[in-house]
Amino acid sequence: MDEVPLDRPLWWLGGARHQELYTEPLPEWPTGVPGNWDRVQRREAQLLEPARWIASWHLLQDKKENHEILEPPPPLLLGDRCRALASGPYRDGHRPRWAGTVEYAVNGLNWAASELRAGLWTPGPAARHAGVLHPSLIAAPDTPDELAGETAWIQRAVRLTHLKTVIDAVQAHHGQAGELNSHPRLPFGSALTITAVAL
Structure with missing residues (x-):
């Protein structure tokens, strides 16, 4: 996760590489997670916009939090946002987990x-x-x-x-x-x- 820029998923979520999203072989579906790849593909039209919104929201949130602190800001990585979510309440409305x-x-x-x-x-x-x-x-x-x-x-x-x-x-x-x-x-x-x- 610390090698993947957060804007990269947008390439596959309706972007230039969208047609490659379901290229075989697909990764094994995670144990304990409801659903499967067939179900995701059938619901692609419903899921695509929310997925793009989530990625875009994190990009904008990072810009709001860090853009004025570091100029130019470092590349935003997926791992950065995972750690940020673990340390703060964000949209769930609860106290920070720490x-x-x-x-x-x-x-x-x-x-x-x-x-x-x-x-x-x-x-x-x-x-x-x-x-x-x-x-x-x-x-x-x-x-x-x-x-x-x-x-x-x-x-x-x-x-x-x-x-x-x-x-x-x-x-x-x-x-x-x-x-x-x-x-x-x-x-x-x-x-x-x-x-x-x-x-």
């Missing part, structure tokens, strides 16, 4: 912080090592805390990469034993693990 994972991570971090403030958890060597690593792995630009306007996403993206680098470095150095164990009773290890998953 929202629950992020909320769980936030709750875990808040719990670890409250345990620390209450004196119920004392940072051990691994936690102190993370504290040393953090300033040494600053990913410029790390300040100011917030960037105004539409450029704020750059700051967030930089910080996400920075946080992931720190977590990976701490876990690689200390392993996942002791206070780095992801057991829910261990504030530091649990917070690191669920944050890494959310990232």
Whole structure:
């Protein structure tokens, strides 16, 4: 999917190569998907316009989201839109699929912080090592805390990469034993693990 430009299917959906759409041999029909190739061919007139609309909609959506960020924009690949759909609600009206994972991570971090403030958890060597690593792995630009306007996403993206680098470095150095164990009773290890998953 990461080698197929998203506008390429339009060649076969009523475009210059439409006559080649059903050239034999056709790929095996996916297991568990209702229908078959014969049914698709019989309903081609009904399916063609919606199929073209779907491809065109994704092309326009990508232009709206990314055209002003990158100039000239990179080629839009089918895999790009698959990942975008997995990370956002788009037309289904539901919350982003990652929202629950992020909320769980936030709750875990808040719990670890409250345990620390209450004196119920004392940072051990691994936690102190993370504290040393953090300033040494600053990913410029790390300040100011917030960037105004539409450029704020750059700051967030930089910080996400920075946080992931720190977590990976701490876990690689200390392993996942002791206070780095992801057991829910261990504030530091649990917070690191669920944050890494959310990232």
